[in-house]
Amino acid sequence: MMPGGGLCFGVKRAVEAARNAPGPTAALGELAHNPKVMDDLRRAGVRIIESREDAGPDETVIVRSHGVAPEVMANLEANARDVIDATCPRVRRAQLAASRSAAEGWPVVVVGRASHPEVEGVVGYAGDATEVVSDAGEARRLPHRDRRAVVFQTTFDPSSVDEVLEALGSVTGELKVHDTLCTVVAHRRETVARLAEEVDAVVVVGGANSSNTAALAQVVKKAGTPVYCVERAKDLPMEGLGEYATLAVIGGTSTPWESLEEVAARLKGY
Ligand code: SF4
CATH class of the missing domain: 3.40.1010.20 (4-hydroxy-3-methylbut-2-enyl diphosphate reductase, catalytic domain)
Structure with a gap:
């Protein structure tokens, strides 16, 4: 079994910016399409807002890796206490x-x-x-x-x-x-395509709302290899997986490394 993936540098950068921001902090939209990452941020006190109007005057607002249009940025700068632009380079x-x-x-x-x-x-x-x-x-x-x-x-x-x-x-x-x-995404797709040829089944770990995670599963399906999509280790359907001699575990660009390790550990234990 070989785990691969983890947060890409663009998402990691935005998550770290939110964790390290001084004072009350709000993120404009999900910083990562992954429930574990978002739960951790909420626990650390980061509020998730859906629109620029929701930003409080005392809050630092994080612009996530996806970036925003110039007028959205201008509006945030005019209304929030501070703006941290974590748009991926x-x-x-x-x-x-x-x-x-x-x-x-x-x-x-x-x-x-x-x-x-x-x-x-x-x-x-x-x-x-x-x-x-x-x-x-x-x-x-x-x-x-x-x-x-x-x-x-x-x-x-x-x-x-x-x-x-x-x-x-x-x-x-x-x-x-x-x-x-983005070469990170292209590389992740090449990796999963190669793994799909080498193993009996692939477990793709990531948020159900993450489109790049869904795209990885599509690549595996296209190769004709069985694929299992889970958000966390507890979602693994353990009965069916016992029949495979080799499994690969891979995550999307918004899947934290800990989630991959959790899944790999549960599979090894099984
Ligand atoms: S997938 Fe690529 S472009 Fe998107 S945030 Fe990650 S590094 Fe940046």
């Missing part, structure tokens, strides 16, 4: 690519899930002509334009990039492509 790179391209006159197309907070934030930097597509089918249905700048959601599936670019190329005269994919 890789997300920041996507925001800057979008704002630079828009300033140079390139209409921007953001490739990702429109309702994802990271995409909402990047769109805020990308100017009025911005479009969002989630896959090649949507890209193909865009109107023709002479040129477009392309920015990817950092966690977009690397195996779909070529297909989306080909579709965008079919409706655009000139494309300027910014490689804004």
Whole structure:
């Protein structure tokens, strides 16, 4: 059995910023899509708020790794006691690519899930002509334009990039492509694809609402290997797992290392 994963550096940075913030602290949205991490933060006194208006005037507000649109940041800075910007540097790179391209006159197309907070934030930097597509089918249905700048959601599936670019190329005269994919996510997917070939079954550990954890499970399913998704060790369905000689345990980028160790320890004990 081989455990792999743990919080990525972007999420870890935001969680540490919240833990170390002075005085009353609120996080704008979940800092990690993981119940254990969020429970620990609540116990440490961090309040989770859903909108910028919920921030109290005496609170320090943490902007999570997904980042926010410029007007949200300005509003927070005007209303909260202090703001700690824990936008992941890789997300920041996507925001800057979008704002630079828009300033140079390139209409921007953001490739990702429109309702994802990271995409909402990047769109805020990308100017009025911005479009969002989630896959090649949507890209193909865009109107023709002479040129477009392309920015990817950092966690977009690397195996779909070529297909989306080909579709965008079919409706655009000139494309300027910014490689804004996160290598941590790409590497985690490559690892799980390799493990799925080597072991009898894979246990994916992570929050039920974590899309990158769900994406890891999809990679395993695609390889035809049995996959079990759990949030914590107590969720393991122990009966079925005894039949496998080798198991791999892997977590998404918002899964803390302790959760992986707990799961691995329970499986070893079994
Ligand atoms: S997955 Fe990548 S881009 Fe997203 S927070 Fe983690 S390191 Fe940053």
